[in-house]
Amino acid sequence: xxxxxxxxxxxxxxxxxxxxxxxxxxxxxxxxxxxxxxxxxxxxxxxxxxxxxxxxxxxxxxxxxxxxxxxxxxxxxxxxxxxxxxxxxxxxxxxx
Amino acid sequence: xxxxxxxxxxxxxxxxxxxxxxxxxxxxxxxxxxxxxxxxxxxxxxxxxxxxxxxxxxxxxxxxxxxxxxxxxxxxxxxxxxxxxxxxxxxxxxxxxxxxxxxxxxxxxxxxxxxxxxxxxxxxxxxxxxxxxxxxxxxxxxxxxxxxxxxxxxxxxxxxxxxxxxxxxxxxxxxxxxxxxxxxxxxxxxxxxxxxxxxxxxxxxxxxxxxxxxxxxxxxxxxxxxxxxxxxxxxxxxxxxxxxxxxxxxxxxxxxxx
Numbered sequence: 110x111x112x113x114x115x116x117x118x119x120x121x122x123x124x125x126x127x128x129x130x131x132x133x134x135x136x137x138x139x140x141x142x143x144x145x146x147x148x149x150x151x152x153x154x155x156x157x158x159x160x161x162x163x164x165x166x167x168x169x170x171x172x173x174x175x176x177x178x179x180x181x182x183x184x185x186x187x188x189x190x191x192x193x194x195x196x197x198x199x200x201x202x203x204x205x
Numbered sequence: 206x207x208x209x210x211x212x213x214x215x216x217x218x219x220x221x222x223x224x225x226x227x228x229x230x231x232x233x234x235x236x237x238x239x240x241x242x243x244x245x246x247x248x249x250x251x252x253x254x255x256x257x258x259x260x261x262x263x264x265x266x267x268x269x270x271x272x273x274x275x276x277x278x279x280x281x282x283x284x285x286x287x288x289x290x291x292x293x294x295x296x297x298x299x300x301x302x303x304x305x306x307x308x309x310x311x312x313x314x315x316x317x318x319x320x321x322x323x324x325x326x327x328x329x330x331x332x333x334x335x336x337x338x339x340x341x342x343x344x345x346x347x348x349x350x351x352x353x354x355x356x357x358x359x360x361x362x363x364x365x366x367x368x369x370x371x372x373x374x375x376x377x378x379x380x381x382x383x384x385x386x387x388x389x390x391x392x393x394x395x396x397x398x399x400x401x402x403x404x405x406x407x408x409x410x411x412x413x414x415x416x417x418x419x420x421x422x423x424x425x426x427x428x429x430x431x432x433x434x435x436x437x438x439x440x441x442x443x444x445x446x447x448x449x450x451x452x453x454x455x456x457x458x459x460x461x462x463x
Contacts, residue, residue: 117224122345122353132343136336139457143332146462147325163458167451174346174447187290188297195301202309 246449313395341370355433371416
């Protein structure tokens with residue numbers, strides 16, 4: 110299988126400190142999200158802020174905990190193609 | 206199959222042994238299409254035909270596996286990590302559709318949606334659960350870090366913590382369900398309720414599967430299944446667990462906070 114050769118399997122040894130820093134950011138951003146949700150900010154600003162923070166949080170987990178930052182380009186493709194279709198679906202639902 | 210994912214097999218090939226490609230799943234799908242078609246057109250003999258196709262394909266699929274076991278052949282070792290990413294790709298579509306459905310419906314049923322986050326205690330409970338899941342993801346990567354440094358006891362400890370945190374998450378979710386049901390948000394009571402329970406229930410099932418998987422890994426670790434040079438099984442589990450975490454990050458924001 111070409112997949113076996115093209116998709117890297119060896120994992121870099123990422124220091125525990127990196128994982129802890131990422132967790133710190135995730136925890137802080139979760140707290141920010143809760144504060145924003147409970148705040149009296151205008152709805153449009155609230156939604157923009159919450160979605161942005163959620164995307165950053167998801168990206169941090171995918172890049173560092175799932176090691177996509179250090180992994181094969183193929184995994185990006187596998188992840189982004191379905192994400193593209195989900196966004197298409199989202200666009201359809203919003204327009205509806 | 207079970208023999209082929211033994212540590213040694215994985216160590217040499219960095220993949221798993223899988224049965225040979227089979228046409229049967231495709232025939233299975235065709236059977237399902239016939240069944241769906243029969244409901245749409247209300248031509249019910251197509252239903253019988255669909256069931257017959259599914260039954261035949263199941264038999265063919267099973268026979269393929271039995272033949273594989275009776276006469277083991279050289280089959281390709283597919284990179285397990287690649288396979289897991291492909292699986293996660295399909296999961297993106299499934300959860301994307303389920304989340305999209307909830308978000309599309311709650312605009313029409315804002316009062317049902319408000320039950321999720323009001324009073325503030327409800328929001329804090331879900332936030333605590335989110336924090337627990339994030340913490341469990343940290344436990345998995347610290348476990349991976351331990352085994353990379355050649356410390357299987359550390360791995361077993363972190364995986365046990367992961368299982369405990371995952372079980373706590375599911376427990377809190379069950380408590381949340383009971384609270385919501387007392388307040389009138391029952392499965393089937395509204396479109397929003399159905400969509401919400403299907404989405405979060407599906408996610409909860411994934412967490413439960415992850416808890417069981419991590420406990421299996423704890424046993425494998427204690428039996429010496431992982432070493433500093435061989436930990437692919439932990440990595441694969443990690444991908445699944447972190448993905449479930451990412452899905453919750455999105456659910457938490459789009460379903461609960463907005």
